[in-house]
Amino acid sequence: MKIGVFDSGYGGLTILKEIRKRLPQYDYLYLGDNARAPYGSRSFEIVYEFTLQAVKTLFEKDCHLVILACNTASAKALRSIQQKDLPVINPEARVLGVIRPTAEKITSVTSTRHVGLLATPGTVASRSYYLELQKLAPEIIITEHACPMWVPIVENNEILSPGADYFVKKEIDFIFDKDPLIDTLVLGCTHYPILLPVIQKYIPANVKIICQGPIVAESLADYLVRHPEIETVCSKNSGVEYLTTEHPEKFDHLASLFLGHPVESLTISLKD
Ligand code: DGL
Numbered sequence: 001m002k003i004g005v006f007d008s009g010y011g012g013l014t015i016l017k018e019i020r021k022r023l024p025q026y027d028y029l030y031l032g033d034n035a036r037a038p039y040g041s042r043s044f045e046i047v048y049e050f051t052l053q054a055v056k057t058l059f060e061k062d063c064h065l066v067i068l069a070c071n072t073a074s075a076k077a078l079r080s081i082q083q084k085d086l087p088v089i090n091p092e093a094r095v096l097g098v099i100r101p102t103a104e105k106i107t108s109v110t111s112t113r114h115v116g117l118l119a120t121p122g123t124v125a126s127r128s129y130y131l132e133l134q135k136l137a138p139e140i141i142i143t144e145h146a147c148p149m150w151v152p153i154v155e156n157n158e159i160l161s162p163g164a165d166y167f168v169k170k171e172i173d174f175i176f177d178k179d180p181l182i183d184t185l186v187l188g189c190t191h192y193p194i195l196l197p198v199i200q201k202y203i204p205a206n207v208k209i210i211c212q213g214p215i216v217a218e219s220l221a222d223y224l225v226r227h228p229e230i231e232t233v234c235s236k237n238s239g240v241e242y243l244t245t246e247h248p249e250k251f252d253h254l255a256s257l258f259l260g261h262p263v264e265s266l267t268i269s270l271k272d
Pocket of ligand 1: 007008009011012037038039040041069070071072073120123151188189190191
Protein backbone atom coordinates (compact mmCIF):
# COMPACT_ATOMS: atom_id res chain seq x y z
CA MET A 1 0.00 0.00 0.00
CA LYS A 2 1.27 3.44 -0.98
CA ILE A 3 0.74 6.84 0.55
CA GLY A 4 -1.25 9.06 -1.81
CA VAL A 5 -0.50 12.78 -2.07
CA PHE A 6 -3.06 14.92 -3.86
CA ASP A 7 -3.13 18.52 -5.03
CA SER A 8 -4.94 20.51 -7.70
CA GLY A 9 -1.59 20.88 -9.48
CA TYR A 10 2.10 21.35 -8.73
CA GLY A 11 1.71 22.78 -5.22
CA GLY A 12 1.54 19.41 -3.48
CA LEU A 13 5.06 18.71 -4.73
CA THR A 14 6.31 21.14 -2.05
CA ILE A 15 4.69 18.84 0.51
CA LEU A 16 5.76 15.58 -1.14
CA LYS A 17 9.38 16.76 -1.25
CA GLU A 18 9.47 17.35 2.51
CA ILE A 19 7.54 14.17 3.30
CA ARG A 20 10.03 12.11 1.29
CA LYS A 21 12.93 13.83 3.05
CA ARG A 22 11.44 13.02 6.46
CA LEU A 23 10.00 9.57 5.60
CA PRO A 24 12.06 8.25 2.65
CA GLN A 25 11.29 4.59 3.27
CA TYR A 26 7.66 4.62 2.12
CA ASP A 27 6.15 4.38 -1.38
CA TYR A 28 4.26 7.43 -2.63
CA LEU A 29 1.78 8.12 -5.39
CA TYR A 30 1.38 11.80 -6.32
CA LEU A 31 -1.68 13.00 -8.18
CA GLY A 32 -1.97 16.51 -9.63
CA ASP A 33 -5.25 17.57 -11.21
CA ASN A 34 -3.33 20.07 -13.35
CA ALA A 35 -5.86 20.08 -16.17
CA ARG A 36 -8.50 21.48 -13.81
CA ALA A 37 -6.26 23.70 -11.63
CA PRO A 38 -6.62 26.17 -10.06
CA TYR A 39 -9.22 25.06 -7.56
CA GLY A 40 -8.89 28.26 -5.52
CA SER A 41 -11.77 30.18 -7.11
CA ARG A 42 -14.07 27.19 -7.62
CA SER A 43 -17.23 26.57 -5.61
CA PHE A 44 -17.42 24.35 -2.55
CA GLU A 45 -19.41 21.73 -4.49
CA ILE A 46 -16.92 21.49 -7.35
CA VAL A 47 -13.83 21.31 -5.13
CA TYR A 48 -15.54 18.58 -3.10
CA GLU A 49 -16.54 16.64 -6.25
CA PHE A 50 -13.05 16.85 -7.82
CA THR A 51 -11.31 15.99 -4.54
CA LEU A 52 -13.53 12.98 -3.93
CA GLN A 53 -12.79 11.73 -7.46
CA ALA A 54 -9.08 12.07 -6.75
CA VAL A 55 -9.30 10.28 -3.41
CA LYS A 56 -11.28 7.38 -4.92
CA THR A 57 -8.73 7.10 -7.74
CA LEU A 58 -5.85 6.96 -5.26
CA PHE A 59 -7.67 4.27 -3.27
CA GLU A 60 -8.15 2.25 -6.48
CA LYS A 61 -4.42 2.56 -7.07
CA ASP A 62 -3.44 0.93 -3.78
CA CYS A 63 -3.29 3.92 -1.49
CA HIS A 64 -4.92 3.47 1.90
CA LEU A 65 -3.71 6.77 3.30
CA VAL A 66 -4.18 9.97 1.29
CA ILE A 67 -2.80 13.39 2.18
CA LEU A 68 -4.75 16.30 0.74
CA ALA A 69 -1.62 18.39 0.09
CA CYS A 70 -3.88 21.27 -0.83
CA ASN A 71 -5.40 23.83 1.51
CA THR A 72 -8.35 24.51 -0.75
CA ALA A 73 -9.31 20.82 -0.83
CA SER A 74 -8.60 20.47 2.90
CA ALA A 75 -10.81 23.50 3.61
CA LYS A 76 -13.67 22.53 1.35
CA ALA A 77 -13.70 18.74 1.11
CA LEU A 78 -11.80 17.06 3.96
CA ARG A 79 -14.54 17.07 6.60
CA SER A 80 -17.23 15.76 4.20
CA ILE A 81 -14.94 13.04 2.88
CA GLN A 82 -13.89 11.95 6.38
CA GLN A 83 -17.37 11.98 7.86
CA LYS A 84 -19.67 11.14 4.95
CA ASP A 85 -17.74 9.27 2.26
CA LEU A 86 -15.01 7.24 3.94
CA PRO A 87 -17.36 5.11 6.06
CA VAL A 88 -19.14 4.09 2.84
CA ILE A 89 -16.36 3.81 0.25
CA ASN A 90 -13.44 2.60 2.35
CA PRO A 91 -13.83 2.50 6.15
CA GLU A 92 -10.27 1.19 6.65
CA ALA A 93 -8.66 4.01 4.68
CA ARG A 94 -7.66 7.44 5.96
CA VAL A 95 -7.57 10.95 4.46
CA LEU A 96 -5.62 13.73 6.16
CA GLY A 97 -5.37 17.46 5.45
CA VAL A 98 -2.84 20.25 5.93
CA ILE A 99 -4.72 22.94 7.86
CA ARG A 100 -4.83 21.52 11.38
CA PRO A 101 -1.07 20.81 11.66
CA THR A 102 -0.30 24.27 10.24
CA ALA A 103 -2.62 25.96 12.73
CA GLU A 104 -0.89 24.10 15.57
CA LYS A 105 2.48 25.33 14.35
CA ILE A 106 1.29 28.95 14.10
CA THR A 107 0.53 29.03 17.83
CA SER A 108 4.17 28.28 18.71
CA VAL A 109 5.79 30.64 16.18
CA THR A 110 4.11 34.04 16.65
CA SER A 111 5.27 36.35 19.44
CA THR A 112 3.05 39.37 18.70
CA ARG A 113 0.03 37.01 18.29
CA HIS A 114 -0.67 38.85 15.01
CA VAL A 115 -0.55 36.46 12.06
CA GLY A 116 -1.02 36.93 8.32
CA LEU A 117 -2.44 34.21 6.10
CA LEU A 118 -1.98 34.26 2.33
CA ALA A 119 -4.09 31.65 0.59
CA THR A 120 -6.50 31.01 -2.27
CA PRO A 121 -9.89 32.77 -2.37
CA GLY A 122 -11.52 29.44 -1.45
CA THR A 123 -9.39 28.86 1.64
CA VAL A 124 -9.85 32.46 2.81
CA ALA A 125 -13.62 32.33 2.26
CA SER A 126 -13.87 29.05 4.22
CA ARG A 127 -12.32 30.78 7.29
CA SER A 128 -10.79 27.39 8.15
CA TYR A 129 -7.61 28.88 9.65
CA TYR A 130 -9.54 31.35 11.75
CA LEU A 131 -11.79 28.55 13.05
CA GLU A 132 -8.88 26.22 13.87
CA LEU A 133 -7.05 29.04 15.68
CA GLN A 134 -10.18 29.90 17.62
CA LYS A 135 -10.03 26.38 19.09
CA LEU A 136 -6.28 26.41 19.75
CA ALA A 137 -5.38 30.00 20.65
CA PRO A 138 -8.32 32.41 20.42
CA GLU A 139 -6.15 35.41 21.33
CA ILE A 140 -4.34 35.21 17.97
CA ILE A 141 -5.45 37.88 15.50
CA ILE A 142 -5.32 36.48 12.00
CA THR A 143 -5.54 38.64 8.88
CA GLU A 144 -6.55 36.47 5.92
CA HIS A 145 -5.87 37.63 2.38
CA ALA A 146 -6.48 35.91 -0.95
CA CYS A 147 -3.88 35.95 -3.72
CA PRO A 148 -5.86 34.79 -6.77
CA MET A 149 -2.98 35.32 -9.23
CA TRP A 150 -0.27 33.37 -7.42
CA VAL A 151 -1.39 29.83 -8.37
CA PRO A 152 -1.80 30.68 -12.10
CA ILE A 153 1.71 32.21 -12.00
CA VAL A 154 3.10 28.91 -10.66
CA GLU A 155 0.99 26.62 -12.87
CA ASN A 156 2.15 28.61 -15.94
CA ASN A 157 5.78 28.80 -14.80
CA GLU A 158 5.83 32.59 -14.74
CA ILE A 159 7.71 32.68 -11.42
CA LEU A 160 10.71 34.55 -12.85
CA SER A 161 8.63 37.08 -14.80
CA PRO A 162 8.12 40.75 -13.82
CA GLY A 163 4.43 39.86 -13.40
CA ALA A 164 5.33 37.54 -10.51
CA ASP A 165 7.16 40.38 -8.73
CA TYR A 166 4.25 42.71 -9.32
CA PHE A 167 1.58 40.38 -7.92
CA VAL A 168 3.68 39.13 -5.01
CA LYS A 169 4.60 42.66 -3.87
CA LYS A 170 1.00 43.84 -4.28
CA GLU A 171 -0.46 41.19 -1.94
CA ILE A 172 2.34 41.42 0.62
CA ASP A 173 2.06 45.21 0.81
CA PHE A 174 -1.69 44.83 1.24
CA ILE A 175 -1.52 42.44 4.20
CA PHE A 176 1.18 44.38 6.08
CA ASP A 177 -0.68 47.65 5.51
CA LYS A 178 -3.74 46.02 7.01
CA ASP A 179 -1.89 44.78 10.12
CA PRO A 180 1.67 46.07 10.63
CA LEU A 181 1.98 43.97 13.83
CA ILE A 182 2.06 40.70 11.87
CA ASP A 183 5.25 38.80 12.80
CA THR A 184 4.33 35.47 11.17
CA LEU A 185 3.24 35.02 7.59
CA VAL A 186 1.61 31.71 6.71
CA LEU A 187 1.84 30.50 3.13
CA GLY A 188 -1.53 28.76 3.29
CA CYS A 189 -1.44 27.35 -0.20
CA THR A 190 0.97 24.60 -1.14
CA HIS A 191 1.85 26.32 -4.41
CA TYR A 192 3.26 29.40 -2.67
CA PRO A 193 6.63 28.01 -1.49
CA ILE A 194 7.52 27.77 -5.19
CA LEU A 195 7.35 31.61 -5.14
CA LEU A 196 9.45 31.84 -1.96
CA PRO A 197 12.49 33.62 -3.51
CA VAL A 198 10.13 36.36 -4.75
CA ILE A 199 8.14 36.51 -1.49
CA GLN A 200 11.33 36.90 0.55
CA LYS A 201 12.24 40.05 -1.39
CA TYR A 202 9.19 41.91 -0.13
CA ILE A 203 8.49 40.86 3.48
CA PRO A 204 9.76 42.91 6.46
CA ALA A 205 13.02 41.55 7.91
CA ASN A 206 11.54 40.55 11.31
CA VAL A 207 8.74 38.42 9.83
CA LYS A 208 8.86 34.63 9.97
CA ILE A 209 7.41 32.68 7.05
CA ILE A 210 5.57 29.42 7.68
CA CYS A 211 5.84 26.92 4.81
CA GLN A 212 3.76 23.79 5.24
CA GLY A 213 6.04 21.07 3.82
CA PRO A 214 8.14 20.34 6.94
CA ILE A 215 5.08 20.76 9.21
CA VAL A 216 2.98 18.24 7.28
CA ALA A 217 5.93 15.84 7.06
CA GLU A 218 6.42 15.95 10.84
CA SER A 219 2.71 15.57 11.46
CA LEU A 220 2.56 12.53 9.14
CA ALA A 221 5.55 10.95 10.90
CA ASP A 222 3.77 11.42 14.21
CA TYR A 223 0.49 10.06 12.79
CA LEU A 224 2.21 6.89 11.56
CA VAL A 225 3.75 6.28 14.99
CA ARG A 226 0.33 6.68 16.60
CA HIS A 227 -1.41 4.48 14.01
CA PRO A 228 0.50 1.20 13.64
CA GLU A 229 -2.52 -0.38 11.90
CA ILE A 230 -1.92 2.07 9.02
CA GLU A 231 1.89 2.13 9.23
CA THR A 232 2.35 -1.63 9.03
CA VAL A 233 0.49 -1.91 5.73
CA CYS A 234 2.56 0.88 4.09
CA SER A 235 5.01 -0.62 1.61
CA LYS A 236 8.61 0.45 2.05
CA ASN A 237 10.58 0.47 -1.20
CA SER A 238 11.31 4.23 -1.28
CA GLY A 239 9.35 4.50 -4.52
CA VAL A 240 7.46 7.42 -6.00
CA GLU A 241 5.10 7.62 -8.97
CA TYR A 242 3.37 10.63 -10.48
CA LEU A 243 -0.06 10.95 -12.06
CA THR A 244 -1.43 14.07 -13.72
CA THR A 245 -4.63 14.96 -15.53
CA GLU A 246 -2.52 17.15 -17.89
CA HIS A 247 -0.23 16.13 -20.69
CA PRO A 248 2.66 14.23 -19.05
CA GLU A 249 5.38 16.14 -20.90
CA LYS A 250 4.15 19.42 -19.50
CA PHE A 251 3.90 17.98 -16.00
CA ASP A 252 7.33 16.29 -16.17
CA HIS A 253 9.05 19.47 -17.28
CA LEU A 254 7.66 21.71 -14.56
CA ALA A 255 7.64 19.07 -11.81
CA SER A 256 11.33 18.36 -12.51
CA LEU A 257 12.10 22.07 -12.20
CA PHE A 258 10.21 22.38 -8.92
CA LEU A 259 11.62 19.16 -7.40
CA GLY A 260 15.13 19.45 -8.79
CA HIS A 261 15.23 15.92 -10.21
CA PRO A 262 13.74 14.20 -13.29
CA VAL A 263 10.08 13.18 -13.11
CA GLU A 264 8.15 10.81 -15.37
CA SER A 265 4.41 10.93 -15.01
CA LEU A 266 1.42 9.13 -16.46
CA THR A 267 -1.81 10.80 -17.53
CA ILE A 268 -5.03 9.86 -15.84
CA SER A 269 -8.58 11.13 -16.15
CA LEU A 270 -10.63 11.60 -13.00
CA LYS A 271 -14.26 10.51 -13.03
CA ASP A 272 -16.86 9.39 -10.53
N1 DGL B 1 -2.26 24.21 -3.80
C1 DGL B 1 -3.60 24.39 -3.42
C2 DGL B 1 -3.78 24.96 -2.05
O1 DGL B 1 -2.97 24.66 -1.19
C3 DGL B 1 -4.61 24.81 -4.44
C4 DGL B 1 -4.33 25.93 -5.33
C5 DGL B 1 -5.41 26.08 -6.39
O2 DGL B 1 -5.63 25.13 -7.14
O3 DGL B 1 -5.99 27.16 -6.44
O4 DGL B 1 -4.71 25.66 -1.78
